[in-house]
Amino acid sequence: LFLFPAERSNLAGVRHILLVLSGKGGVGKSTISTELALSLRHSGKKVGILDVDLCGPSIPHMFRVQDNDVHQCDSGWVPVFVDQDKSISLMSIGFLLEKPDDAVVWRGPKKNALIKQFVADVAWGDLDFLIVDTPPGTSDEHISTVEALRPYKPIGAILVTTPQAVSVGDVRRELTFCKKTGLPVLGIVENMSGFVCPHCSECTNIFSKGGGEELAKYAGVPFLGCVPLDPQLSQSLEEGRDFIQEFPKSSAFPALAHIAQQILDGTSQQSS
């Protein structure tokens, strides 16, 4: 008896899919996505990042592969590997632009079409985690991404905010988006939470403090931690370096490692 195997979906080898969301722009979603991927890699995991911010694709630059091209294979697009080990792979519209400064001036329908392709046509192979980095808001990209990912049952979303009320105000709406679309909330990260002066070690709460934790309490979702402002982290991202490897003693490292650990604990709980 000879049966044709069903066409294997490109996401069939991906064990866990998680989204990084925020209602607010500029809070550091792409930074958190990047650092989470690096942390998970250091725990021995294979990670992919799908960048669905079509107007402002930041992920390629953070891994210093912005000049790479995307190639096709039989099952679709080959993601861009950031190193020889092939432990982190990326897909972003950033790789498809002719020139890096080209603006993607598209209305919703065109964005939706590309997102569907990105979800279905990237040949990720086997991954432990696929992190989906999103633009701010609750619009086309978010609706389309959640709809396209639904059959593959994402484990949930991490919501990023900065501490102040203006940011939290938008992230509350993002929580509502998750509720309405049936996307579980893995937790809230409070980014840019305090700055320790490298000269005198005084800590200043530049963007206030505490809003992220309060929101988590109010909404009944886990609080994953505070990540401080760390110029070494910013510098690493600028230069496409591995912050986790190079700065284990920096102030942001424990927070980022803790967030990754909670994700790992959550998924191992699921498996058992």
Add this chain to the structure above:
Amino acid sequence: QVALLDIDICGPSIPKMMGLEGEQVHQSGSGWSPVYVEENLGVMSVGFLLSSPDDAVIWRGPKKNGLIKQFLRDVDWGEIDYLIVDTPPGTSDEHLSIVQYLGAAHVDGAVIITTPQEVSLQDVRKEINFCHKVKLPIIGVVENMSGFICPKCKNESQIFPPTTGGAEKMCQNLNVSLLGKVPLDPQIAKSCDKGQSFLSEAPESPATSSYKCIIQRIQEYCDQHHFQEEKII
């Protein structure tokens, strides 16, 4: 007489920053009334149309465009000197629509905000290209979060390092004006959260002088171009 129109439909921050949270929009024979902060400062935002701070606006492009059209058509602004339009990040529906709908009016131009680091400049270069594409003049660029002075030891730190020369280098390369740099000041976030005017709360802050300088430059640009327009007429 100033009007502030918030077209960030998914993330309307303006009501909170203006101390107008919880206010509602009233309708009259002449249309929707803006919400007034002061007699000469009226505000409109989708935030005023939501009944709870948890309400999310989960709309695709066409619906967002429809509301933006309504904001422009149905709000009774009265006679105003300046209409300022606050936009979400990106180069998509909101941006295309506002430029399109304001096509018949005279738009002085766009002020583009960035932070110093390359990951931000990358996106801003695209925004500048967007402006060129849709023939929107660029008044200039503002470099926000440009350095931080420790309140204790007074040393400066570059929290968002300008590894590729910051907005200054980008403006030189792209031949656009750098309107100014605004440093980080914790009071800014506090004032915005409380809905109070930072300029009034912290008149001595270096950030206040930066803001004022930038605003003056914008006014000069608008006056100059208005004058040129009148000359042509």
